[in-house]
Each structure stands twice: as structure tokens, then as C-alpha cells.
Amino acid sequence: MATLMSRRSMLIGSSAVLGALSLAACGGSGAGGGSSKKGETKAPSDTKIGVAMPTKSSERWIKDGNNVKAQLEKLGYKVDLQYAEDDIPTQTNQIDNMITQGVDLLIIAPIDGTALSSQLDSAGEAGIPVISYDRLIRDNKNVDYYTSFDNYDVGTQMGTSLLTGMGILDAEGKDTGEAGPFNIEVFGGSPDDNNAPFFFDGAMDVINPYIDKGVITIKSGQKDFDTVATMRWDAATAQSRMDNLITSSYSDGSRVDGVLSPLDSMSIGILGALKGAGYGTDAQPYPTVTGQDAELAGIKSILAGEQYSTIFKDTRKLADAAVQMATAILSGGEPEVNDTKTYDNGEKVVPSYLLKSQIITKDNVQKDLVDTGYYSESDLK
Numbered sequence: 001m002a003t004l005m006s007r008r009s010m011l012i013g014s015s016a017v018l019g020a021l022s023l024a025a026c027g028g029s030g031a032g033g034g035s036s037k038k039g040e041t042k043a044p045s046d047t048k049i050g051v052a053m054p055t056k057s058s059e060r061w062i063k064d065g066n067n068v069k070a071q072l073e074k075l076g077y078k079v080d081l082q083y084a085e086d087d088i089p090t091q092t093n094q095i096d097n098m099i100t101q102g103v104d105l106l107i108i109a110p111i112d113g114t115a116l117s118s119q120l121d122s123a124g125e126a127g128i129p130v131i132s133y134d135r136l137i138r139d140n141k142n143v144d145y146y147t148s149f150d151n152y153d154v155g156t157q158m159g160t161s162l163l164t165g166m167g168i169l170d171a172e173g174k175d176t177g178e179a180g181p182f183n184i185e186v187f188g189g190s191p192d193d194n195n196a197p198f199f200f201d202g203a204m205d206v207i208n209p210y211i212d213k214g215v216i217t218i219k220s221g222q223k224d225f226d227t228v229a230t231m232r233w234d235a236a237t238a239q240s241r242m243d244n245l246i247t248s249s250y251s252d253g254s255r256v257d258g259v260l261s262p263l264d265s266m267s268i269g270i271l272g273a274l275k276g277a278g279y280g281t282d283a284q285p286y287p288t289v290t291g292q293d294a295e296l297a298g299i300k301s302i303l304a305g306e307q308y309s310t311i312f313k314d315t316r317k318l319a320d321a322a323v324q325m326a327t328a329i330l331s332g333g334e335p336e337v338n339d340t341k342t343y344d345n346g347e348k349v350v351p352s353y354l355l356k357s358q359i360i361t362k363d364n365v366q367k368d369l370v371d372t373g374y375y376s377e378s379d380l381k
Contacts, residue, residue: 037104037126037127037128037129038127038128038129038329040104040127040332041330041331041332042104042330043076044075044076044077044330045076045077045078047077047078047104047105047330048077048078048079048080048101048102048103048104049072049077049078049079049080049103049104049105049106049107049326050080050082050095050098050099050101050103050105050106050107051065051068051069051072051079051080051081051082051106051107051108052082052084052091052094052095052098052106052107052108052109052110053065053081053082053083053084053109053133054083054084054086054091054109054110054111054135055083055084055085055086055111056083056085057085057086058233058265058293058295059293059295059296059297060293060294060295060313060315061083061109063315063316064109064133064134064315064318064319065081065083067315067316067318067319067320068081068107068133068319068322068323069081071319071320071323072323072326075323075327077326080098080101080103082094082098084111086111086232087111088111088112088115091110091111091115091116092115092116092118092119095108095116095119095123096119096122099119099122099123099126099128102126103128104128104330105128105129105130105131105326105329105330106123106128106129106130106131107131107133107322107326108130108131108132108133108137109132109133109134109135110132110135110137111192112192112193113135113136113137113138113192113193113194113345114138114139114192115192116137116140117139117140120137120140120142120143121140121142123142124141124142129144129145129329130142130143130144130145131144131145131146131147131322131325131326131329132145132146132147132345132350133147133148133318133322134147134148134149134195134318135148135193135194135195136148136194136195136343136345136350137345138194138345138346138347139345139346139347140345140347141347141348143345143347143348143350144329144350144351145325145329145335145337145350145351145352145353146343146350146351146352146353147318147321147322147325147352147353147354147355148195148318148352148354148355149313149318149354149355149356149357150354150355150356150357151195151198151199151202151354152198152199152201152202153202153356153357154195154198154199154202154292154311154313154357155198155199155200155201155202155203155204155205155206155262156202156203156205156206157202157311157357157358157359158199158202158203158260158262158290158292158309158311159202159203159204159205159206159207159260160173160206160359161290161308161309161311161359161361162184162203162206162207162258162259162260162288162290162308162309163206163207163210164309165258165288165290165308165309165361166178166182166184166257166258166288168180168182168210168215168216178215179215180210180214180215180216180217181214181215181216181217182215182216182217182257182258183216183217183218183219183250183254183255183256183257183258184207184216184217184218184219184256184257184258184259184260184287185218185219185220185222185242185245185249185256185258185259185260186200186203186204186207186218186222186223186228186259186260187228187230187238187241187259187260187261187262187266187270188200188225188228188229188230188262189229189230189233189262189263190229190230190231190232190233191225191226191229191231192231192232193233194343194345196225196229196262197225199262199292200225200228200262201225203260203262204223207260216258219249219250219254219256220245220248220249222245230266233262233263233265233266234266235265235266235268235269236269237269238261238266238267238269238270239269239270239272239273240273242259242269242270242273242274243273243276243277246273246274246277250277255284255287256274256279256287257287257288258287258288258289259274259287259288259289259290260290261289261290261291261292262290262291262292263291263292263293264291264292264293264294264295264297264298264301264307264310265295265297265298266291267289267290267291267298267301267307267310268297268298268301268307270289271286271289271301271306271307274286274287274289280306286305286306288308288309289306289307289308290307290308290309290310290311291307291309291310291311292310292311292313293310293311293312293313294310294311294312294313294360294369294374295310296375296379296380298310299360299365299369299375299380300380302360302361302362302365303362303365303380305362308361309359309360309361310359310360311357311358311359311360312357312358312359312360312368312369312374313355313357314355314358314374316374317355318355321353321355324336325353335351335353336353337351337352337353338352338353338354339351339352339353339354340352365380
């Protein structure tokens with residue numbers, strides 16, 4: 001398994017009106033360019049921002065898009081928010097139209113991070129700054145900034161929560177001395193999403209020492225990212241693969257003790273396969289199943305004692321970071337960044353602002369999701 005540094009090497013290939021919101025001039029890399037729009041300042045009411053989101057099929061992207069749009073409109077900007085329903089030609093057409101219509105800035109969460117070179121070239125020629133949102137846009141120099149969560153750390157949290165749920169680590173993350181052996185299976189995210197290998201490597205860097213010690217076994221033997229990746233993060237694909245794993249590797253009566261899943265909707269599919277195989281009873285409880293994004297269905301599953309954990313990435317904060325980047329750029333400043341080394345998109349290291357995520361289990365749903373207003377009590381009923 002690649003280490004963090006080797007995997008990261010492999011991945012190479014506003015103004016006063018903004019008040020306390022502004023993160024301008026705090027020491028980032030400039031948008032660059034010599035073009036007509038970059039560095040130009042306009043009143044918010046005369047400024048239009050294009051926001052391209054991948055799909056409405058995932059609850060989290062609906063929240064992201066709505067949060068970005070609401071915050072920008074509150075500051076007086078005009079916003080063109082588009083969803084592409086995970087169809088690459090639709091997203092490229094949407095972005096082409098935004099550029100043709102003369103948007104002043106683009107915020108893009110790509111479906112496929114390698115499929116937007118033509119659109120990025122057009123944006124560069126038109127002097128339109130581009131913020132890559134959550135998923136890094138690759139293989140083009142016209143990506144000015146990137147904002148996301150610390151994706152490797154998200155992965156380590158997934159791996160840690162898997163080990164905690166199985167009793168290998170305690171609540172403080174300390175080794176309990178549990179010898180096992182435990183059987184697990186691992187799933188990766190979409191291979192066309194630059195974040196997915198970071199998630200996977202972070203998790204496996206936590207899990208691998210316990211494989212080496214014989215505490216954990218991946219019974220199917222399927223443990224490299226290319227083998228376990230799940231195109232478009234598709235829940236049905238994850239469920240089908242879990243069905244096949246149970247049939248091929250557990251027909252001898254062995255138990256699945258844990259499943260590393262990188263997304264809540266995938267976890268629901270995986271749990272469906274497990275239920276079909278007889279799990280979810282007093283005699284055969286569900287294994288420890290992880291997740292990501294704190295989607296409502298995932299949280300309900302956690303509260304029902306099915307899924308064990310999820311990784312909460314507060315989309316309100318991510319939207320806020322993107323909006324602050326946008327307003328700093330549009331006011332002629334430079335956004336704050338806190339990472340200038342990690343995210344090489346194949347053409348440049350994209351200056352980035354990374355946020356922290358959080359492990360959620362049944363024990364802290366109330367405190368960290370309900371009490372903070374991310375979900376209401378009625379949402380969870």
C-alpha cells in the first residue's frame with residue numbers, strides 16, 4: 001500500500017462590505033493572469049458567479065449548492081447554480097454556458113476532475129477565476145484555488161472509527177490489545193474523483209498495521225484502490241460488490257466483522273447486502289460499517305444501530321470558505337490558504353484552504369449535529 005507521500009506523488013499526473021467575512025490578503029498564492037477580469041473589482045450587484053455542482057442525487061451536494069448560493073446572494077452577488085446529475089456532458093455544457101454568459105467567477109465541484117480542460121481553457125482566456133470546490137479539477141493550469149476538507153485526515157478518521165467500532169481501539173484511539181482475528185472488506189470511492197485515493201490511503205494507513213500484526217484480515221484479498229474503487233460512488237454498485245464478496249469469500253460460514261465504506265449512500269447499499277445474507281439479527285449483528293458525509297439516511301441508520309459511523313464534513317463551513325475565497329478574489333485581494341504543497345493537479349500545485357472533519361457515531365449525533373443546527377430533531381424522526 002502506498003504511503004501518504006508516495007500516493008500524493010502518484011496523484012501528480014472584500015472590501016469593506018464583506019466585513020468579518022473576508023479572508024483577503026492573508027498570504028495565499030494569487031490567481032495570476034493578466035486578463036481582463038482577474039483583479040477587476042465590481043459591485044456585488046453587478047457581479048455574477050457561476051456555481052456548478054455534480055448532482056442532486058446526493059443530499060450533501062444539495063446542501064453545498066444551496067449554502068453557497070444563499071451566502072453569495074446575501075452579499076449581493078448574482079448566482080447561477082446548476083446541477084448536472086452526474087452527467088459529464090451536461091456539466092461541461094453548463095459551464096460553457098456560464099462562460100458565454102459572462103460570469104465573473106466560477107465555483108466548480110466537478111463530476112470528473114479530468115473532464116473540464118476545454119472549459120478551463122475558455123475561462124482562462126476570458127479572465128474568469130476558477131475555484132475548485134471539494135473535488136480537485138485536474139490537468140489544467142487555470143484552477144486558481146481549491147477548497148475542501150483535509151481528505152487524507154478524513155480517511156484516517158474512517159479507519160480509526162472502523163477499528164473503534166470493532167473494539168481494536170478505544171474511544172481515545174488507543175490500542176485495546178484485542179487480538180482478533182477480524183475479517184473486514186474495504187471499498188473505495190470513485191476513481192475519477194481526486195479525493196477518493198486520499199480517503200482510501202488515509203484509512204489504510206490506519207488499518208494496515210493491524211493487518212501486518214494479524215489482528216485484521218481482508219478475507220477476499222481485495223485491498224488495492226483500483227480493485228475496490230466504486231465508480232460515481234454508486235450505492236447499487238457497492239451493494240452488488242458486497243453481495244459478491246459474501247458469496248465468494250464467506251460461504252464457509254465466516255463472519256464479516258467490519259466494512260470500510262467511504263460514503264453513507266454506499267453504506268446503505270452495503271448494509272442491504274449484509275441484511276440479505278442474514279446480518280442484522282441478535283444472533284448475527286451487523287458488522288462495523290463506516291461512512292462519510294453525515295447524510296440524513298446515514299444518520300438515521302446510525303441511530304437505528306445499523307451503520308456504525310460517518311465522517312461529518314460541515315458543508316456550511318465549506319460553503320463559507322468558498323464564498324470567502326470568491327469575495328477576496330472579486331475585491332482584488334488574495335484568499336487565505338493553508339496548504340500550498342499537497343494538491344498538485346498535474347499542471348500546478350493549487351493553493352488550497354482545507355477544513356477539519358469529525359467522526360460521528362450514535363453517541364454524538366445530538367451534540368454535534370442537532371445541537372449545532374445541522375439537523376433538527378424532526379429531521380431525525
